[in-house]
Amino acid sequence: MERYDIAIIGTGPAGVSAALTAKNRNKRILLLGSRQMSEKVEKAHEIRNYPGLPFVKGEELAAAFRDQLDRMEIEITEKRIGAVYAMGDYFALQAGEEMPEAKAVILATGVASAKTLPGEEALLGRGVSYCATCDAPLYRGRTAAVIGYSPREESEAAFLSEVCSRVMYFPMYPEGPVLPDKVEVIREKPAEILKTEDGPTVVTAAGKYPADGVFVLREAVAPAQLVPGLETDGAHVKVNRRMETNLPGVFACGDITGTPYQYVKAAGEGNVAAISAAAYLDRRENRKE
Amino acid sequence: MVKKINGQEFAAEAMKAPVAVVDFNATWCGPCRMLAPVLEDISEKYEGKVSFFSVDVDEAPGLAMQYRVNSVPCLVLLKNGEFADQSVGFRPEPQLTAWIDSNLK
Numbered sequence: 001m002e003r004y005d006i007a008i009i010g011t012g013p014a015g016v017s018a019a020l021t022a023k024n025r026n027k028r029i030l031l032l033g034s035r036q037m038s039e040k041v042e043k044a045h046e047i048r049n050y051p052g053l054p055f056v057k058g059e060e061l062a063a064a065f066r067d068q069l070d071r072m073e074i075e076i077t078e079k080r081i082g083a084v085y086a087m088g089d090y091f092a093l094q095a096g097e098e099m100p101e102a103k104a105v106i107l108a109t110g111v112a113s114a115k116t117l118p119g120e121e122a123l124l125g126r127g128v129s130y131c132a133t134c135d136a137p138l139y140r141g142r143t144a145a146v147i148g149y150s151p152r153e154e155s156e157a158a159f160l161s162e163v164c165s166r167v168m169y170f171p172m173y174p175e176g177p178v179l180p181d182k183v184e185v186i187r188e189k190p191a192e193i194l195k196t197e198d199g200p201t202v203v204t205a206a207g208k209y210p211a212d213g214v215f216v217l218r219e220a221v222a223p224a225q226l227v228p229g230l231e232t233d234g235a236h237v238k239v240n241r242r243m244e245t246n247l248p249g250v251f252a253c254g255d256i257t258g259t260p261y262q263y264v265k266a267a268g269e270g271n272v273a274a275i276s277a278a279a280y281l282d283r284r285e286n287r288k289e
Numbered sequence: 290m291v292k293k294i295n296g297q298e299f300a301a302e303a304m305k306a307p308v309a310v311v312d313f314n315a316t317w318c319g320p321c322r323m324l325a326p327v328l329e330d331i332s333e334k335y336e337g338k339v340s341f342f343s344v345d346v347d348e349a350p351g352l353a354m355q356y357r358v359n360s361v362p363c364l365v366l367l368k369n370g371e372f373a374d375q376s377v378g379f380r381p382e383p384q385l386t387a388w389i390d391s392n393l394k
């Protein structure tokens with residue numbers, strides 16, 4: 001399989017800036033994201049402090065990003081990355097059925113707005129799971145509670161209902177849900193997940209719902225979940241001034257590293273991250289010789 | 290080397306080892322497949338000190354239940370057959386070796 005020098009995840013100002021700089025340094029890059037670039041950029045009404053582009057509209061900035069990438073012959077690979085695994089001297093990126101590999105990774109995914117529930121992280125892997133299709137077989141014939149943040153998660157709850165004896169579903173959105181009859185829909189807002197003698201328990205204002213497993217399914221993937229072993233500070237990835245994370249070969253830039261959430265700051269950090277990643281790769285090459 | 294074992298071999302081998310790391314995994318689990326080669330590497334470094342085993346939770350559901358494996362991959366560290374610690378999910382090699390070392394002290 002082809003192994004890239006740098007995989008860049010995200011196509012906002014940070015990811016685009018990192019891609020341009022890495023390409024300039026003759027690195028073989030894999031840019032993962034969307035031709036729409038970034039929802040946050042696309043939706044910006046007007047940006048007044050982006051140097052050189054006075055009063056630029058978000059959609060104009062996104063179009064300019066696309067144009068600049070095209071002219072630099074940088075392709076965008078439209079794949080959602082489920083996880084990044086540090087395999088030793090390379091990284092494996094889980095992109096659906098495919099597993100592209102890279103020697104370094106730049107995280108520019110933006111900031112996940114979803115906050116975790118109290119108790120969720122402490123019980124992760126000890127009764128709380130983020131992946132129904134992954135862990136469902138462990139709960140065969142047992143009780144599962146599913147906290148679903150979007151209708152997209154309903155298929156996972158339906159899948160669980162084929163395996164588990166009982167499935168409770170807590171929709172965190174107003175519409176639907178469309179689920180098999182066997183699934184009990186509970187329209188109450190989970191406030192926390194508690195560890196009790198009866199197993200992990202979903203606590204709402206109205207009651208307590210013990211289960212054998214609690215599945216928390218949301219669109220935004222927290223950074224520590226995206227890259228196992230990554231050191232984070234809440235929703236943000238810890239970096240130094242060189243945009244290095246605690247994992248050698250993994251860099252982060254843009255909103256994911258913390259406030260201020262500014263387009264210009266993101267672009268600047270993307271530039272630094274790419275230069276650091278290039279230097280990391282060069283050091284590695286020199287060591288081998 | 291990481292040795293694949295079943296429930297009976299678990300009692301005969303993993304429980305008898307002074308220090309054993311048992312990788313509870315499943316064929317359908319993506320992170321398990323990624324962890325396997327990392328663990329294989331680690332096992333070479335601890336040769337003669339720590340024994341490494343692999344258990345398929347679908348083949349040994351009783352063992353998985355007994356060690357409260359709620360998510361895979363799950364590494365269970367045994368000292369003289371007694372449960373000492375567990376590590377859940379994929380983790381990079383330096384973090385896993387640090388975890389094993391902290392249990393060897």
